[in-house]
Amino acid sequence: MPELEFEYNQASSRRHLPSIGSPVEGFPTGYGLSAHSTFQPAFHTNDESLTGKKSNATVASEMQAKDTAMDQNEPLIAAGVLLMTRAEPRQFLLMRHPDRWDLPKGHADPHETLEQTALREMAEETGLEPSDVQLDPDFRFLVEYLVRYPEDEAERLKQVHYFLAWIDQPRNIGCTEHDEARWFDWEPPHAIQSQTIDPLLEEVEKFLKYQRP
Numbered sequence: 001m002p003e004l005e006f007e008y009n010q011a012s013s014r015r016h017l018p019s020i021g022s023p024v025e026g027f028p029t030g031y032g033l034s035a036h037s038t039f040q041p042a043f044h045t046n047d048e049s050l051t052g053k054k055s056n057a058t059v060a061s062e063m064q065a066k067d068t069a070m071d072q073n074e075p076l077i078a079a080g081v082l083l084m085t086r087a088e089p090r091q092f093l094l095m096r097h098p099d100r101w102d103l104p105k106g107h108a109d110p111h112e113t114l115e116q117t118a119l120r121e122m123a124e125e126t127g128l129e130p131s132d133v134q135l136d137p138d139f140r141f142l143v144e145y146l147v148r149y150p151e152d153e154a155e156r157l158k159q160v161h162y163f164l165a166w167i168d169q170p171r172n173i174g175c176t177e178h179d180e181a182r183w184f185d186w187e188p189p190h191a192i193q194s195q196t197i198d199p200l201l202e203e204v205e206k207f208l209k210y211q212r213p
Helices: 054-071 115-127 198-213
Strands: 076-085 091-096 103-105 135-148 156-167 180-185
Touching: 076 115, 076 135, 091 115, 091 198, 103 115, 115 135, 115 156, 135 198, 156 198
Parallel strands: 076 156
Antiparallel strands: 076 091, 076 103, 091 180, 135 156
16 A cells, blocks of 8 residues: 555645654754864963853853754654544544543653654653554655743754554553543544644544545
8 A cells, every 4th residue: 555644734835744754853962062172272270361262161052042043943743643443333542631631642762763852752651661652654744833941042843753653452541741542433433632632633534444445
């Protein structure tokens, strides 16, 4: 079956998805202080007005500011899963925040693939093991939106990649970051949360119809 890639884009432009299994983009490498600490005082003093050259402390401060600026120009990468049962009648898992339903997801660590991030976050937030599920290689769903965290100077683009994860049957969930977990019956169309959940479920419905002989 040909590979499918579904995108849902809340920003004004569409972005190309990296290939499945590729390392996460958005983590700058090669920016270390040691590679840039080339300024040496003309004599033993920390007074830059006397040496006419930058001290190591100044270089370190400038490099940190540069790295921070570069980091904030990069998109934030996150990944998660929609867990769905193979057994009929099908069910899917949602996690409850105080004000909305959500999915197991979280920010990527450096050098993780998107799949690794999705499975790690699933394990951390549900107690399920990665070996309990199987990621569907033919489905991926992308959401993009702007966020601003307290440490950010401006809004940043956030990209969340969702995978479809198959599990044999519903399992008990050990919530660690949510108030509740619930298995919902698969009865499309769904009207649960319009920003992410409903569009994702709509694309899953299309995907499952395409798979049927």
